[in-house]
Amino acid sequence: MKVWLVFFFVVFLASLVYASYKSYRKNRSSDEFMLAGSNIGAILGFLTFSAALFSAFTFMGMPDFFRVHGVGAWIFLGLSDALMVFFLLWFGYSLRRRAAQVGYKGVAGFVQNCFQNKWAGYLVFLSSFLFLIPYVAIQIRGISIFLNAAFPDFLPYWGWSGLLVVLMLVYSEIGGLKAIMYSDAIQGVILLVVIWIIGLTCLKMAGGLEAGTEAVLASNSELLSLPGPKGLFSSPFLIASAIAIVMIPVSQPQFTTRLVVMKDLKSVHKMAYAVGIFAILVILPTAFIGLYGAVTYPESSTADFLSSALLFDQAEAVGALAVVGLFAACLSTTNAQIFALGTELRSLLKGDEKKSMRITQIGILVFSIIVLVFSSVISDELVLLARVSFAGTSxxxxxxxxxxxxxxxxxxxxxxxxxxxxxxxxxxxxxxxxxxxxxxxxxxxxxxxxxxxxxxxxxxxxxxxxxxxx
Known part of the structure; x- marks a missing residue:
């Protein structure tokens, strides 16, 4: 497997180097650095939005969520994301029209300008800070759990976390938002390919959909009904979750900004439809992996189940690709969200542009350090923690x-x-x-x-x- 790991990591890192090279401009303006020139097409826009939405927590958290809580996980995320797509069509149009009138450098600054009240911007920034920091920490926590369990003698837990944060800082500093979007596109393609390979493999090892379902029915039938074996999927939980997820484009700045920087409204509409299709394609195989886990690893810990299902039970090449895919997912998501916090900070700053950019870069460094610390104390309930982030910002x-x-x-x-x-x-x-x-x-x-x-x-x-x- 080491040979495959080295090969896939070299290919992935080479693609990042190329993306940062394509994105770098020596004399770029702050808007080019922070907002990618506001000229993003439908394909790149769809991939960056999808990759930011479906990240390491989807790859790792959703299979475990299916395994522990049952089929209600599909309603929790799949149906809610479908509703969000319809909302995107209206909100994208309304947001872009208003942003053209008052200007846009970030959600906090945009709101501050619209309300003509500085506290409006501070409120939005505070919300983003309080709930994006834990969300980013979830990504780092998830990949560190997986890598530490899979390779216990290679790096300590904090080593994996630190490596991710350093790569994120270097990459975002070189390429800005455009490079992050290219990273998202690479991660989105890897995520979709890998999760389907693993999902179909797990479904086959579970004996197929019918046999696997019968095995789950015999061992724990509550996994196949609502509210699930732990009573999580009650009507209030599902309705509140749907509201929080539908509001993601409104309340999470990394998504709001992606709607504004699209080159035109037609691209926004194409992006929204593609995100809906991507949502179905990426969530379905996580159900297959969760079904396999419910049959084969019903009592295992999160770390043991994930390292087995995603790595040790797969062919060496697939396992290696899964490691690189998870690493890519975590890197692109942490990049996008920490950079979004920097964008929000910069949108509130007034005065000299160079000074504002220096403060923003220092802010991104400080945010990254806070994330690194927070990831060491956060729990393993990745999906539920992500849901708290969605609900809090909403x-x-x-x-x-x-x-x-x-x-x-x-x-x-x-x-x-x-x-x-x-x-x-x-x-x-x-x-x-x-x-x-x-x-x-x-x-x-x-x-x-x-x-x-x-x-x-x-x-x-x-x-x-x-x-x-x-």
Whole structure:
């Protein structure tokens, strides 16, 4: 396997070097560095959006999620992503139209300009910082678990994590957002190919879909029904998850920025359709791997199951490609999200452009160090941690939607989102009750957030309409 590992890593690293070379320009502007020149076509846009959306947590977390919690995992992610695609078609159009009017350097700065209120930008940046840091740490944690279990004598856990962070910093510094998008494209292709090879192999080793399903039915029939053996997939959980995932393009800046930097609206629409197809193609084989795990490794730990199913039970070439694929997925996702935090910081800075860029680069370094530390203390529940990130950032969705929908958005949306975000964070650290009215925290907050936001926006719309008519 070592020969295959060396071969695939050399090919992958060579492709990164070429991508950074193609992306580098000596005298580039900050917009070219941070926003890729805002001229991204449909194919690259689809691959970078998909790769940022389906990353190491999909490759590793979803198979384990299927194995532990059952078929409800498909509803949790597959159906929610399909709904998000339809939302993308409207939101992409509305966002780009508004960004053309007020300018765009990042979501935080965009919102700040729309509300004409500095606290609006700070609120968006705070949300991104609080929940993207753990999300990036999930990626590093996941790949480090896998690599440390697969190669215990090669590098310590912190060594794998440190290597990823260093590569991420060097690559993003050289190539900027354009290079990260090329990295995403490479990772997306590798991810799709590898996960299907492994998925079909695991399905065959499980005895096929029918035989594997019968084996799961005999051993733990609750895996094949809702709410699953651990009762996770309740209606409130699934509905709240769908809302959080649909709001990803609104509340997670790495996705919002990718919509803005597309070269035209037609490219955005093509990208959205392609992302929907990619979602189905990439999630389906994770169910096959999870089925195999439920049959063969029902009591194993996450690390043991993943290292066995993705590496040791595969042919040497496939196992080696899986290692490189996971490494690529983790690298591109950490790149995209840490860089997104840098973009958000830069969008809030005023004054000299060179000074702002220096502060942004220092900020990216600091964010990376925080991620490295956080990844050493985070748990192994990769998918559930990712869901917390989606739910947490969705609390500021009313602010972003208000900025997109209204020329002069109502300031009360800032209060609504600040309250929702504050309560959600405090519930995570146990300072306020985690959920109420028999609902989990995010579902309970949506029950308040959605009708309140709709009411505020409705009143504001008709008030502004009367003012214009008068």
């Amino acid at each position: 609390m500021i969705a009313p602010v972003v939607l208000g900025a997109v929908l209204f020329q002069k958005p109502p300031k009360s949306l800032l209060v609504i989102s600040a309250f929702a975000l504050g309560y959600f964070v405090l519930s995570l650290i146990g300072w306020v009750p985690a959920g109420f009215a028999g609902l989990p925290t995010d579902a309970a907050m949506y029950l308040i957030l959605i009708p309140t936001t709709a009411l505020v926006m409705g009143i504001h719309y008709f008030t502004q309409k009367k003012v214009h008519e008068a």
